[in-house]
Every structure is written in C-alpha cells, then in structure tokens.
Amino acid sequence: MLMNASPTSENSAHNPGHHGPSSLFALTLGAIGVVYGDIGTSPLYAFREALAQTAQGGIDRGEILGVLALALWALIIVVTMKYVIFLSRMDNHGEGGVLSLMALARRATGGKWLIVLLLGATGAALFYGDAIITPALSVLSAIEGMKTVPGLETMSEPVILGLSLTILIGLFALQVRGTASVAGLFGPVCAFWFVAIGALGLWHIVEAPDVLSAFNPMWAVNFMLGHGVAGLFVLGAVFLTVTGAEALIADMGHFGRQPIQLGWLTFVWPALTLNYLGQGALALKALAQAQAHGQLLQNADWFFLMAPDSLRAPLVVLATMATIIASQAVITGAYSLTQQAIALGLMPRLVIRQTSAAQIGQIYMPGVNWMLLLGVICLVFAFRSSSAMAAAYGIAVTGTMVVTTCLAFIIAWKFWGWNPLGSALLIAPFLALDIFFFGANVLRVAEGGWVPLMVAGVIGLVIATWLRGRKMALQRASEQGVALDELVKALAARPPLVVEGTAVFLTQDASVAPSALLHNLKHNKALHRTNIMLTVETQTTPYVDPENRLCLERLDERFLRAKLRYGYMDKIDVPSDLAREPGLLAGTGGTSFFVGRSAIRFGSRPCMPRAMVLLYQFLHRNASDPTAFFAIPPNRVVELGTQIEL
Template sequence: MSQPLAHPLPSDTAHGTGPRRQGLPALTLAAIGVVFGDIGTSPLYTLKEVFHPAGGVPLDRPHLIGACSAIVWALMLIVTFKYVILILRADNRGEGGALALTALAAHAVRASPARRRALLLLGLFGATLFYGDGVITPAISVLGAMEGLEVAAPGLEPWVVPASLAVLGALFAVQRLGTGAVGAAFGPVIGLWFVTLAATGLAQVAREPAILAALNPLEALAFLSERGWQVFAALGAIVLAITGAEALYADMGHFGRAPIRLAWTVLVLPALALNYLGQGALLMAEPAALENPFFRLFPAAWVPAAIVLATLAAVIASQAVISGAYSMTKQAIQLGFLPRMALRYTSAREAGQIYLPAVNWALLAGVAGVVLGFGSSSALAGAYGIAVTVTMLITTVLTYFVVRHGWRLPRGLALGATAFFLAVDALLVAGCSLKFLDGGWFTFAVGLALFALMSTWERGRALLLQTIHSEGLALREFVAALPGSATPRAQRTAVYTVADPDTVPHALLHNLKHNQVLHARNLILTVVFHDVPWIEDQRRAEVEPLGQGFWRVALHFGFMQVPDVPRALAGCEAQGLRLSPFETSYFLSRETVVPTPGTGMARWRERLFAAMSRNAGSVAEFFRLPDNAVVELGTRIQI
C-alpha cells in the first residue's frame, strides 16, 4: 500500500537523482529524434487541410501567402514564445509534462485545499486528453506517410489502409523488446527528415520567392480577419501545424531545456517554416498539386525514397507518443490516479525505458480502430486538434498559478505572461470545436472516459484510507499493550505494507488471529510518493522505533522513480535498522472493496472502483518484492 501525491519533504530543494546527463551535442541530437517527431510530421497533411474544399479558402496567391504566414507565426507564437521561452521555465525539479506541471501548480497553492483539488482535477483532465492524442498521432502520421503510395502509383490507393495497419501492428509488437537499440537511430533519421524538409521547401521558394511575403505577420492577420466567422474553420486546420508542441515540455526531463531550445531554434523551426513556404510556393505554380502538396515537392523519381523516409519519421513520431503514454501511466499510478499495472523495465540501465502490456495493446486497438474507421489522414484531421488545444489551454492556466504562487511574481506580471497565450489558446479551441462532430468527439470521449476512471480511483482510494483509519486499531495503543501478552514470537522479520501508518495492519491482525503468533521484529511500512520527480537516496527512509519489536518506516519516492522497496529498506541500516533478506517476510493486505449505499460516491462509481481494485496489478511486482518472501492476506472493506 502507498500514500500518493504527498507534498515534498520540508528540505526538498535539490534537483534529485535524475537521469545522468550527456553532452549538449549528443542530447540535442537525441532531442531532435524524440521530441520533434510529432510536430515534424505535420507538413504531411497541414497545408492540404487548410485549403480543403470544405473550408472555403480560395486557392490563390493572396490566400496562399496568408495561410503560410498564419502557419509560420503560429509556430513562432505558440511553440517558440509560449513553450520554448515561457513553459520550459516551469520545470518540476527538471521534469515537465502535464502531470509534472499539475503537481507543481497544486503544490504552489497548497495553502488552499479547495483550489489545490480543483487544479489537480483540471490537470488530470488535461493529462487524460494525451491518451486520445496517443491514439490519433500514430494513425494520422502513418496514414499521411502511406498516402504517398497514391502519388507514386495511383493504383496503389486501396493498399494505403492495409499498409498502414501492417506498419502500426509491427510497431506495437516490438514495444516489448524495448526502444534502446531503435532509439539510437532516432536522432539521425529525424535529423535527415528535417534537412529534407528544408531542402525541398527551399527549392520551391527559390522558384516562387513571392511566398516570402508570408514572413510578414500582417499577412497572417489579414488572412484570418478576412475569413469572418469562418476564421474558426481556418484555425482548426492551422492548429495541425503545432500538434506536438506539448512534447517539448513533456520530454524536458529526458533532455533538459538547452538541447530542446537549441534543436528548435537551429534546425526544427527553420526546416518547418521552409517546408510550409515551399508547399505554398508549389501551389502558386501548380494548384493541382493540392491533392498531396508534400509529396509533390519531390521529383517523381524521388517519391519512393520520400515515402520510406516519411514512414520512418511517422514511426518515430508514433514511438515518442507511445513511450509518452507509458511514462504518463507510470506517473499516474504513482501519483494515485490509476491502479497498479503490470510494468516491465526493458533496460537494466535506464529506468525510463518501460513497457506496460495493457497500455500497449489498448493503444493498438484504438489506433487500428481509427485507421479503419476514418480511412485517411484528411478524415482523421477532423478528430485531431481539439484534444491538443484543450491541453494547451489547461497548460496555460496551470502555468499562471505556478508563475503567480510558485514563483511569487506580482499578479500583473503573471497575467501579462499568460493572458495573451490564454486568449490564443481559447481561439484555437474554438476553431477545433467546429470539428467536434467530424471526429473531434473521439479524443474528447477517450479523455472523459479516462478522467472518470482516474478521478474515481483517486476518490475511492481516499475513501478506503478513511475507512481503514476509522475502523482500525490505533497502532501505538496496540504496541503499548504488548508487554503483558504471552503471544509467542517467530524469530523472523515481518514487513507490513500499509496505507495508514497509524493503525494496526489488517494482515498483522489476521496473522495474529489465525496463527497465534507475532514476529520478533515488525515493520509497519508506508511508501509515500511525492509531487516531485526525484527523492535523493540519503532521504529515502524515515525510521521510527515504537518499542516491543515494532518500527514504523516511511519510504519516500518521486513520481519518476522505481519503488524498489527491498533496496530502500537495505538503506535503513544507517538508521539502526538492519534487515537480513533471508529472514524477512512481506505481509500484504489485499482489500476486497464492497460498495454500499451512503455518502461516499455514486453507486456506479463505487462499483467501478471495486472492479478496478479487483483487477489492480500485483503489489509485490510493483514494489519489486521477492516472490518467495510474500504472504498475501485478504480483507473486506465497505466504502
């Protein structure tokens, strides 16, 4: 049992024991491969969607300049100014991402419990939308790449969906092997991809230099203002160019601010801008290329090679989202928003390389479903964007509380730093909301379903802990009554994992009732996860002797760390508590939750929580306990 989402320890000011850093060039190359794969594949479909006939934007020179200007300045305003300059500063001891920012904002307003809970729920909803994005990104990226087959040979059009499913099936099948070997090639491949984007775009710009007028932001303003109420439809298409911006922040813990900023400024932004300008220049000269302006940038003989490179880029973009889903799920489990799941570490050296079978196959089912259901990148573009923009809006709101209450900057300055981005995010959400019935409902439905699951689990665990505390025996009183007891003692050590360290564990009471024995040494163990990513080894354990062979032990972990309980207990020797692994047994309480009428939760939520509790993963596996030293005892608890 564990206590999730505790505040940082009082002296928690250092940066913890995060991953070891490499040099700036190596980290920058790795960041190019992992961080920018999603946003780097957006040119496959974005400009085509801006001029989709349903949007009503005329395909002529002024509108091409205006649309390209809007895309380029969206990249500047949202990605460069908001994320690269502002949001990357809001790190949670080096870590980024939706849950890390949520924990940071919640800690900043910890003096107000109501506001803290509201921010937790808001951030949690933003995090759940990531999973909808995790289904759409692999599907739209791979479909967009496979649609190059239609350009190479129109007769291959019927094979686009089967080929996409084959690529995606292979991608998810190899996840169990780990991404270490593949990851080493990510940087060079995506680096080549961005160089190709820049080169093909530059060639077209040289043919039609008039497109350079798009660098003037007034062209973007004129384009958007001219659209009238249809500006929202245009924004819904333009936002496709910035999907993947959240990855800059989410992957900060892996690479750091400097490599991400350097890669974006030196390579990624110029390459994307040149490619979008190049597509605009191509359409000025050849309006018929709107069928697939990206692949029309290439000479016919180069299209097969471009398809291969685009497929590799799409796979890498998908890999980043899949790995992000694993990492997000692990964080959610340790912050108390999801039950334990089977989790495998695919690298002996890198704790961040993990594999969750349940998440992997659920994502594959979702991805295959949307590929079959939508059938093309254009159809999927309707489902793409709304989850991303709502997440961006939530990120801005959370950032305000970090700037105002965490950094303690004046209210006016905090508003000045976030209000403009809040307005832009709101416009983008409004634009994408027009696509709600065209498929945008899908990612929202995924997010709402996961939000219901996570909020139910978090609330259910709180009620369960409250019930254990109210119905349990006080631990100190129990220990104080032991001197007069004639209960025999087994000459071993018993470790009882509990959620409430102030009450007698149910497993201990069952052991005493059925076996009529106590152990010579008894550890009442609580594992506490904090809303910071890393806790140093020297501050891992707190040991409190209670007398009569009882100790109360608290082990502290950050939400990015592996909760290796035996290893952490071995570190208690410095505090006078030495354990022999061959003389230690771990007693676990397996609660069977019984829903009952009352004031806890709605009946359907109580039943949902009971089902989630029954299907939760093994405590022993989650805490890395030795299989041959675990004793599990059950108990029924009403909520």
C-alpha cells in the first residue's frame, strides 16, 4: 500500500496550517469550546443509558465493567484512531465534514460516480436528525440533573419540560444576533467543564481503583458474548459516548487539524476517560453497598451523583451551560451544512445573513433555525425525558459515520492514489465497526430511532426532488431554447437597435440563449452595446482565488460568454467579481442584470411523477431571491418571466 501523505490543503490560504505557540493555544481553546461541545456532554447520559439496558434484575460487576470497557474502547477506536488520526487528514483545502468529503471524492472521480453523490446526500440528510435531537437531549438531560439536588428531588416533569423549553427557545431566538459576541466564552466555559468532570472522575477512581481493569477489552468481549441480543441494545446505547465525533472533521476549516488533534489527545479525551471511569467506580461502590445489605443494584443518574450534595447545584448550572454550547455548535453546523448543500446544488437557495463582519463563517439562516426549533419542541413534548429520547439519537450519527467511512475509502483510493486492496484492508475494520454500531441502533427504531430516519427521509426527498427537477427544467429549457451561437450570427447579420450600456444575462446553460435575452429582443426591440452571458458555477473546492474566478470568451463585438467559479464556502458577489476585469463593466449607459424568472407548469408529457412536480414547484417558488443570493443591487435588476413544463 502506498502510504502517501494526503496532498490536500496545507498550502491553502484558508487553512490555519502551522501556528506559533500563542496562536496554537488560542485555536486549541476555541476548538475545545466549539468542536467538543457535543461529545463533551455525552457523560451526562451515555453511561446511564447503556447500563439501563442491563438493569432488569439488578446490575452486577461484570455488567458495569463490560459497559465501561465498551465505552472506553469506542473512544479509542472510533474517535481517536478513526477521526483524530486518520480522517482528519482528509481535508478538502482545509475544510472537512461529510459534504466536503463528498466534494473531494467527486473531484477525484471526475463527478462520474453516482454513489458519491448518494453518499453525500445521505450523510447530509442524516445530519439534520442529529441537529434536532442534540439540543433537546442535552439540555433536557442537564435540567433533569436538578432532581439530584437536595430539596429538589420531587421536581415535577412539567417544571423540567418548561425550564428546558425556555432555554431552548431562548437559544434559537438569539441566533439572529450571531454568536460572535458570546463565542469568546465558549472555550473557557468548556475548558472548565472538562476540568470539572475529569476531577470528579479522578476522585472516585482513587476510592475504587479496581475500575481501571475496564481498560482490559476482554470485559467488553465477555459482556457481548454473555448478553446476546440485550448486548446489542447496550452497544447501541454505548454509542452515545462518541456522538459528536463528526464535528472533529467538520470544523477543521475553522481551527485546523493541529489544534483539534492537540485538544483531543491532551485534554478532552483524558477528561472524558476519567469521568467515565469515575462513573464506573461510583457504580462499583454502590454495588458493594447494595450487596452488603442484600439488595440488588438499580440504575441511577451516575454523573450528577458523583458530585457531593453541596456541589450538585453548581454542577447542574455548569452542565446546562455546557449543553447550551453543545447545542449552539450543532445549530451553527446545520447552517454551515445547508450553505454548502445550496452551493453544491443539493438544495434550493435559502436566505443567508452574515452576522459578523470579521468572520465569513458567522451566518444565520432563519428558515433552518425555525424548522430546527419546531423539531426540537416536538421532540421534547413527544419523549418528555432524556432517557426516552436517547433511543432516537444513535441511528443518525451511526448512519453518518458509515457514509463518512465509505467516502474515506474512495478518497484514499482515487485521490491519495493508494492501492485499492490496501485501502480496503485499512478501511474495513472501521467500516465493520460502524455497521455493527448502526445495526445495534437499528434495533431501537421502534423506541424512537424512527425520528431521525423520518427527518432524513424528508430531507432526502427534498434533495432528490431538487436535483431531478433542476435537471429536467434545464433539459426542457434547452429543448425550447435557441442556440446562442446561431442567435449571435443572426443578430450580426441583421442587427437590431443598439442602446448604450452593458447587459448581464444570468443563465445556467451558456450554450443556449437565455430566455431573458429573447424576451428583451422581442418586447423592447433593442440590444445593449455589450451583452454578457454569465453562468455561476460552484467548484468541488471550498475556495477559489478571486483572481481566478472569472473566465471570459468573446463571441463577437457585442457578445461575451462569461463564467464565474466559486468554492462552496465562498461568499458570492457577482458585480464585484465582474468588475475585477478591467473595462468589462465600464462605459456609458451603466450595467443591468437580466434574470429569468421561470414558472413551473405541468406538461403534457410529464418527465417526473406528479407529486415530485408539486414538491419541486413549492421549492422553486419559495427559493430565496437570486438577486440577493448573487449580491446584485435590486435597482440594477430586470426580471423577465418564462414558463417551463415538467
């Protein structure tokens, strides 16, 4: 196997690359606050929920150490070996995440492999299920910790639900203001969180050092062999310990590989390991006490019980702050993923607002925000407890991990140039483990796993309809249109009235005369002195250098064919990028941008099922204004309508 270093993005201007000590510390602290928020709050419920699957008839020592061993080795294999050491090297010019991997794989395969598009769309669809469940589950589990505070043991369910919903609604309502003003607190708060949970764990490990035997993987093997189908349910719950691992590669563009690896290996991983061991130690001590009194050990909220009574309330407050930060990271991730999906043509345009003048990644998408909040509220009322909701969590994350691993194989083989057999041998253990975890979570579909599957199904239908509808609409427009080269020749032979100025016609197919141009000639009987047929394309790289974006081809003295190329993370600004070309928009008469507004109608020869046409009509009609998306001033836009039959 050729073990080439990944030829990706160390030289990219957008990639943080190598850092000085102070810069590295600042980026690592920032990564701790953003990247690890989700996985960092898993101790609130992961060990408790995994142990709950074996709690019928009491819990014994082998079950405590077996569940603990499964959790520890999941962190080692899935997070440390797969994500931190291996997948973090698969960056697309500094950017990570499932859609960045899809874009990298599409570039490596020349865009000819349909499986790459299907994998990317599936991973994106599954992410939205995760984005709805994470805020609901994490905040609810933190608020439920108040029942462990002395004097609050009888707190009612309506009060817990009310407090959780108040926090969640407030969090989503604040998104419109952006996160720049509070992001500086994320790192220090999360750093204190990891120190606190690590210290709590160490305290209990000292009191029950025999818990360290859980590092022996035979405890996990014997547990799985001895528990049959119940062991698979436990494995599905154990997977809660690694939820949030996808953020390690998804946020590489913000922090760089080195700070993320350093933060995990030197700080976050040790803190999580200590905390899980501490919960196991507390369970072993409780088991000894129960056996001394001739009783069976029942499951409990081990995380909050680790703290002494006097510190229980402050721990609940700290946990709530940590879950808010974890929720914020997932919400921001949903914005970024949607922005990438729109740029890559997987979804219709949505309103995107910049919330920071300094950080291009600080965006707010009102449509995504309120849909997520609606989903979160529905989940809280439907499940009413974190334990009931936990069953719905793992299946979306495990599904995304399977997709990520499959894309990693394609990248290692086709992009890095590794031997396909060697690549398969390296990827196979990771894929087998992902599929095993996915299968274990599938068993919990009836308990709540159907929720992320339903969300993913809806998003998948939207993506499939949008891709199919756009392809068919473009095909029908080409069939009904006029070849641009022929039109240019005809207008040169019999020129119409020429008026001063430059006309920019936005089109998806530069070989066909835009409908807006034909309508302008038909109704206004005039042609501008300079006419630019402009297509805007999104590349499979996250960024395109501004100096290399514009490509021009002159057809004759009046017509030019232009192409603007953007990366899927670039901010689109068509007027500014056209103006970079000297003399292109100069001259008298000013510049007008012509945009064709197409209305979708049912055709006599349907090319799509009626239901898909109806959905595509809805998506097309409700897509955001293209002039705003392309940053074109409204007072310079001329819109001309046309009809397309599908």
